[in-house]
Amino acid sequence: MRAATAFTHAPRGWSHAEAATITTAGLTAWRALVVDGGLKAGDSVLVLGSGGVSIAALQIARMMGAAVIATSSSEEKLERLRQLGAEHTINYRQTADWGKRVLELTAGRGVDQVVEVGGPGTLAQSITAVRVGGHIALIGVLTGRQGDVPTSLLMAKQVRLQGLIVGSRRHQQDYIRALEQSGIRPIIDQRFPLDRLADAFRLQESGSHFGKIVVEW
Ligand SMILES: NC(=O)c1ccc[n+]([C@@H]2O[C@H](COP(=O)([O-])OP(=O)(O)OC[C@H]3O[C@@H](n4cnc5c(N)ncnc54)[C@H](OP(=O)(O)O)[C@@H]3O)[C@@H](O)[C@H]2O)c1
Structure with missing residues (x-):
């Protein structure tokens, strides 16, 4: 009974592969921007790189009427x-x-x-980039686990810096309603059968992907 109430419906018409992008990358981006950040139309959002979390965040921000600045390592x-x-x-x-x-x-x-998906290697730049009183959601540590933080700038700008781990079932239900209403679909870079799991990880390690990598069986 307890396990049954932990599930949510997938958005209508979504494949299992598409729905699999919701529970970690998408839900975390939703919580960061909408639940913790209180995103509203007209806001501006910075997303770092073109991985699964960042592209979901870009899509959510656009869906909510916010402007997006995005960084990446390649012109393409x-x-x-x-x-x-x-x-x-x-x-x-x-x-x-x-x-x-x-x-x-x-x-x-x-x-x-x-x-913020970079962590110690990007946080100082993110603190520079955010407005006074703005919100930084610390989601990932792609650049490492520890490092210097410009604490005086963080304090002077009165920035809200929040670490987070995914979101609740209720957050996911709200996110799914928003996805159904907006019609946006996840960006899946490549799909691999389970027996090519190692290739899926190699692709992620290469950093050449754009959005999500899916494993199916
Ligand atoms: N807290 C949570 O609940 C939660 C949930 C999901 C994920 N995460 C974490 O969040 C991070 C991102 O996850 P993901 O699934 O989106 O990973 P991903 O799909 O593997 O994203 C990798 C991308 O991040 C970008 N990147 C790497 N180093 C960067 C840097 N120094 N500056 C800017 N962008 C950089 C690159 O984009 P370009 O190729 O465009 O440069 C790279 O392709 C990971 O650390 C993951 O463990 C945490």
């Missing part, structure tokens, strides 16, 4: 991010000081929210 991916609705894009390999570039793109104000 930046073009695809613009096609998905990012208003501005920054190549973080070419522009190491991308936090400052975000400030320029927002006329010195900074973004309302950052979906």
Whole structure:
């Protein structure tokens, strides 16, 4: 009985592969922006890179009427991010000081929210990029587990920095209602059969994917 009440319905018409993108990447992005961040139309959101969480966050932000600035390591991916609705894009390999570039793109104000998937290697730039009183959702640690944090800037800008682990069943139900209403579908880069699981991990390790990688059996 307890297990039965832990499930939610998938969005109507979604395949199992598509629905599998919801429970971790999508739900975490939803909670970061909508539940913890209180996202509203007209807000600005910074997403880092083009992995599963960041693209789900981009889609949620656009669905909610927010403007998106996205970073990526390649020009080809930046073009695809613009096609998905990012208003501005920054190549973080070419522009190491991308936090400052975000400030320029927002006329010195900074973004309302950052979906932080990099961790110690990106957090300082994210603190530069966010507005006074803005929200940074610390979701991932792609650049490592520990590092320096510019605490005085964090304090002076009165930034809300929140770590989070996915979301609740209720959050997922709300997210699924929003997905059904909006009609957006997840971006799946490649699908692998279970017996090619190692290839799926190799693709993720290469960082060449855009969005989600799915394993099916
Ligand atoms: N807290 C939670 O509940 C939760 C939930 C889901 C995921 N996570 C964590 O969140 C992180 C992202 O997950 P994911 O599934 O989206 O991973 P993913 O799909 O493997 O994303 C990898 C992408 O991140 C980008 N990236 C890597 N290093 C970067 C950097 N220094 N600056 C900016 N972008 C960088 C790259 O994008 P480009 O190729 O475009 O440069 C890379 O392709 C992971 O650490 C994961 O463990 C946490």
